[in-house]
Amino acid sequence: MNMNDTRFPATLSQLEQRDDFIGRHVGPDEAETRAMLHALGLDSLDQLIDRVIPASILSPSPLALPEGCSEAEALVRLRGIAGKNRVFRSFIGTGYHDCHTPAVVLRNVLENPAWYTAYTPYQPEISQGRLEALLNFQTMITDLTGMEIANASLLDEATAAAEAMSFCQRLSKSGAKAFLVSHDCHPQTIEVVRTRAEPLGIEVIVGDPATELAAHECFGVLLQYPASTGELVDYAGIVDAAHAKQALVVVAADLLALTLLKPPGEFGADVAIGTTQRFGIPLGYGGPHAAYFATRDAHKRVMPGRIVGVSIDSHGNKAYRLAMQTREQHIRREKATSNICTAQVLLAVMASLYACYHGPQGLATIARRVHRLTAVLSDGLRELDVRVLNPSFFDTLAVGVADAATVHAAARRRGTNLRELDSQTVGISLDETSTRADVEALWAVFAQHAAVPAHLPDFDAVEARTPEMLPAAQVRTSAFLTHPVFSAHRSETKMLRYLRTLADKDLALDRTMIPLGSCTMKLNATTEMIPVTWREFGGIHPFAPAEQAQGYAQLTAELERMLCACTGYDAVSLQPNAGSQGEYAGLLAIRAWHASRGEAHRDVCLIPSSAHGTNPATAQMAGMRVVVVACDDQGNVDVADLKAKAAQHADQLAAIMITYPSTHGVFETAIREITEIVHAYGGQVYIDGANMNAMVGLCAPGKFGGDVSHLNLHKTFCIPHGGGGPGVGPIGVKAHLAPFLPGHGTTGLKGIGAVSAAPWGSASILPITWTYITLMGRDGLRHASVMAILNANYIARRLEAHYPVLYRGETGLVAHECILDLRPLKDSTGISVDDVAKRLIDFGFHAPTMSFPVPGTLMIEPTESESKAELDRFCDAMIAIREEIAKVASGEFDAKDNPLVNAPHTAEAIAGEWAHPYSREEAVYPLASLRENKYWSPVGRVDNVYGDRNLVCACPPMSAYES
Template sequence: MTPAPVDPTDFRDRHIGPDQHETSALLAPSGVETLEELADAVVPASIRPAGSGHGLSLPEPATEAQTLAELRAFADRNTVLASMIGMGYHDTVTPLVIQRNILQNPAWYTAYTPYQPEISQGRLEALLNFQTAVADLTALDIANASMLDEATAAAEAMTLARRTSRSKSPRFVVDADTLPQTLAVLRTRAVPLGIELLVADLDDGLPVGDCFGVLLSYPGASGAVRDHTDLVAAAHERDAKVIAATDLLALTLLRPPGEIGVDIAVGSSQRFGVPMGFGGPHAAFMAVRSELQRQLPGRLVGVSRDADGAAAFRLALQTREQHIRREKATSNICTAQVLLAVMASMYAVYHGPSGLTAIAEKVHLDAVLLAGALRERGVTVVHDSFFDTVRVEVPGRAGAIAAAARAHGVNLWRDGDDHLQISVAEATTAEQIAVVLRAFDVAAPARDELRFAGDGVLPAALQRTTEFLTHPVFNTHHSETNMLRYIRRLSDMDLALDRTMIPLGSCTMKLNATAEMEAVTWPEFAGLHPYAPAEDAAGLVDLIGQLERWLCDITGYDSVSLQPNAGSQGEFAGLLAISAYHASRGEGHRDICLIPASAHGTNAASAVMAGMKVVVVGTDDDGNIDLDDLHAKIAVHADALAAIMVTYPSTHGVYEETITDIADSVHAAGGQVYVDGANLNALVGLARPGTFGGDVSHLNLHKTFCIPHGGGGPGVGPVAVRAHLAPFLPSDPLGERGAVGPVSAARYGSASILPISWAYIRMMGGDGLRRATLTAVASANYVASRLRDHYPVLYTGHGGFVAHECILDLRGITTRTGVTVDDVAKRLADYGFHAPTMSFPVAGTLMVEPTESEDLAEIDRFVDAMIAIRGEIERVANGGWPVTDNPLRGAPHTAASLVGDWDHPYSRSEAVFPAGVTPAHKYFPPVRRIDGAFGDRNLVCSCPPIESYQ
């Protein structure tokens, strides 16, 4: 059949995989002829908008060229001045080999979280490098694979200290010289958990009384570098854990926190080659002593071994504890900032210890030169010791001096009328320092007139004497040729969307179009400091405002905050809004959150973080919320009911018919309805949660709205609310604190990647978004119809339809044959596919979501592979292969399987080239099946000795 013509200027035809003929083929098994007929058959009438069409008031879709021109117009309205603001954000230099081959490379930015480690060895190695660099620089035993931002990392460290300290005190002491955005997020986190924050000037020692933890800043927000050795010892005498907020580049010169007794170190790796981006995304870090490693929040990459005994990387320990422990989870963080952590790790690999030290010495020397020149003209420099930030006292003159520097292209940090801070960064030039000095009416001395002997030089007791980054990986790839090949070697080991569909249910791994990604690296967006004067970001702020309005239109809500930088943080913000709303009405006692048994684990963890108590609601045999149990739980808890959290369509991939009844019942009891937006890709253009009963939702821009997953981050999890909750959205970290404080360090969270979602909506328009949703639903029903004779489809809705995903039930197959869901997942790697979501929401199942981006040929290729695997399972069932030795149990198979001894009852060809796989297009997993239990028993979470790879 001749393919339907594609309009070369219509982005919708490029984003949506199936053409007109293929769409007809997808619809045929469902017995409908058009996507609109499918909508009528699948989507409950009770949630659809009245009238015809999608009801969205979005602008008509633009072409790629038009969209880029509009983005350029936004960018041109921004003003990128030299940033000497500091305050946790620094103007860095992204090596172009890293920018082109990681940040702009779909092999890295379209990858999924490495839950299937055998096909994720490249990014896992890069993350292990990140962990090693952080552990080395902080001189602590173990570091995680990144946190969302520095403020969030500090908040997580606070709760880690509370869990692990022997002190029963509710008090947490915070250094007054802490970044203000960090302090603001700490306050937000502390309130619902009953933690008492005490902000104190620690120059005179710890305040009187017990505490469970102390947060030090090293260097401080003011730039000061202090010796905290005695303070750390005093805290330990009170059974308090000590946290240091620190700077990785400074630690190449400073005595590391681990050497002065600190228990936990946090900070940001932003200045390791990641642009400021008006606040994010950036990879924060947390490092701890070994005794805390099993309490460490976030993701942790460990070294284990595969079936052949070779070293292999995997996510270790509590990586998905939210799914396992739910309301007992110690954190709701389930994503990280992998793409940015990879960039930072590659920056460390590229520069190595000597290169990083040289950068740090240049930064420090420039700061000392600046301070010396100011002192010579009588300007009061507040601190004697500093790394990169010079704080000066200029009574009544701060505004005039800052304005003079700004007039010549440099932004400084003004602290009231009497103080300024000037922060030197890697990208700071001599000309920019001269501009600053002229603003003070000071002439710049020649560099060779300065010696490392005067004020500002780090005291000997605080200078680093220990080595770091000694592993060969940090001492090998310093030429661009070597670096390019190293990056390529790692990416070749992985499976991402640039090779194959990733059919993960609930995760919506769809096209991240190049046109959407184009503006991310534009300096007019990437080069903005989040605390620069508002007019500098006028274009980006207007773009963000437009995106907020579009998201409100799409969801039916009245207001949205883009501050949450992950879905988990959107959940947290939404629940805080609900709690604050109840409190404002004199009903602060409402603290019960109803959560279905099938819900994503972060729902329960977020509820506990927000100070709520979780009550689980059962599900019926069809996977729907059990209405009898719901009504019983409402009756019991009506006076204390705060909210219900529901995912729609359901976690089981079904449009539940009762959603409006559920919402009405909760509202009648005085509660609020939280609609989890994880499955919004099945609603856009069809129904709006804000109009069918929701009071608040978080949205995953990294799912529905095309921000790439990046191997496990970045993400954006905006929170959208109806008007009555709008006053309780997160407040500006540096602004006046609202009823609810900030949940991340920057007002707009990960602002630099918001143009991606803006571009997606701009190019799709309302009709395109609706068509995308219905194509995703058609594709899921096609997969279900082709596979249900081979694997039972666990849940369906009205008329036997699923929504945008379907659950394949392998439990009966496992009972009969011994072949497990893990066996099928690993065998799919031999066929060149990433596995669907395993054992969620039901153990022993696979949840498949094809998305709208995959064309019919790719969907059929996946379905054919699943059918072929079913045939292999039957061969095991019929005794043709032993349960313990067959291609499924032996999967995945590496290229090494083609040589050497072979003593299996199946052939090498069957192992490596299963049905439909041709040698010319074969993906070889780099390792065999990994032994997770061994890795947890023998935890290694930094680069092992090079001999272990041989």
């Protein structure tokens, strides 16, 4: 080693500085950075930023964050935080239950980047694995609930209930304005439903449905099955009474209980909703967990979320896809009844695999064991002369006591949490992990407070005399999970190979760059992911006493301060568990602020015509009227039109929703003027944080006029997409809006009410973002934003001679993404944006964003994590495709039979008879480099029209499992 060589620094401090994370997160090294700057005709990164970001908003000072640290140091610090959490045995229930995650699923799905770095399966050809897993999920849900069709998951049980309320209002013919919620529903569900109902003018009636139905006209009824306090109610009569009044019935059902109990579809329910958390998903202090939503087939086009269906490919073979993609709610914009544009795919996949792992018999065995333990617990409590208040139950008991506080204190001394119902009632919910020892420990807690002191019951004697406590009329008699997929992979060897087969069909970040504009598919570093599966984070019930979650308290407080530093806002709420929920919470905060000032009449929301469809959908849900603001030819907000609209609606103006940098990938120079105009007319400024990836450390929405922004932690801050979820969408606000952040009944926070079931939303994945920010530090975060902008401009420069770049800033540069215009090529050659997207699969790439925000275009965002070599590989593919298009234009390639219109090419097609006028080699090896590492699409181009006309939403056909 030459110690004079600066590549080998001599001092300890210099050596330690080399052990930083920034160079591992950011793809281009110094030499690649210089080369890209040279291609742009620039001398430095500072020069680049000065030309891209308006001087009026560029932050002159560094972020108020510490320097970054090494991966080892970050994990040590986080382990210290996690150690402050105390993992008790929680028998709290209320929709959250401890469970066992099958190790083969934990290691090969949750901890596998092939699954957690995948994108939403909008490109079905390269998503067949995760689509099959989601199809299994849908079949699992329809089987267990007895319904006809299910979606591919929602966010949590409470928001699914709120979605069901809007669903019922849309379908009901009663004309009523009220929604009846059983008082036996989980408290957090009632709270979220109330939050969602208020802006829509829906009256929520909470009470006993048996009596309230007769007294009120309502368009829908929500029931909990089993009841939150454990009772097994026969709802058949209530369902009939509701239908007689033209009301629809929603049943929030426990999936594990449905293996033993009559499913909602068999007693007339119109909708079944709930959570799949207890199917192998850790508690995680509240999330993420996959909710489900199932209904009648006749209602499928009104159902929120996504549906996976079966279609055919270009060779007539079976292929999966997102069915009725244009049905997605946000396409309806301001006419939408839901703003959901995401799901909980990773968790839904895990839940479906839990069902595959155990099979119908295994699930029923788990359920019977849980019920049996609960029955023994109940009988033993009665032996102690303790009052068990519900005569029937599945896994939950309500127990009457003289002083609940004393019982809770005794339970906690034994490391146990019970549910706080009221001052003289406690709840106990058992689960898959419960044991004989747990039952005996619970008896011991209550024995201390029994009316007559007694010896503890003898477990074996109690079990021997205890009958099953399921009412005969409610016992399930129908079969479920009869498809072979739920019994074909029961050995670990088979399950392991099944998971590998599914993953091998897909493209995720572990294989290739995913250059999706607005979606920020960046590195999800392994160090960031490791803490997610720590028991100290995953094992805590969301309603556990606060003193047991001091590690989470520290983590969330520190993360809130970090996000405030990154955004320029004064306060942050981490509760929203998706970007859509963040948008909604942000507008509710604005709405509540206006009302607090006596200006509740302000209800106009200005939205640029280029906005993502969730923006107007969210405004509608928040009780606002959408007024569209025009954009100019460069994609910028038309300031003159904005002024006119703001003046026209001056007395009613509530807010503007604007994305920055713009959806067109440009830092608009008029942003300060835009915010000043809206403020001058009494409105608030909502800045959509979808493109925050270009701003962290460079400019801050809270400092250039924003009043509130939501942040996609699953974009800018490294929480992985997981194939379409999980996500986290916290909101940052200026100080005047802080009192109107989301509240939650379990925390005492008031605000606007709860927008998610758990007070901290998807808490167990917040360590990912904490770790990312801690590793990068103030300088690393800024550098990441700079490199994201450099990478996008490099791609734009390399491709501009081949495809027109549609929008640029005033200096000719773009922000963190660029839009390529393929419309002239379509006009001249017939080759469409779809053809280019599918041809990219043959090159081993996921397509960029297609036809958004402009039809017939591709929006490309490389992120900071991709190296110049990978950017060049992508550009080489796009240039090669352009040369193929030129061959179509010249007649060298047949206009209707060429590599583009036939893409992607499968191995099966190459091996068969070849009748195309181009060669097999041209089809599958358009670049020589592909010979070394070739991705083969498992299916040919999927027929979307066939799929929409022949919607099938069930497991793969039986023939797929015949041997």
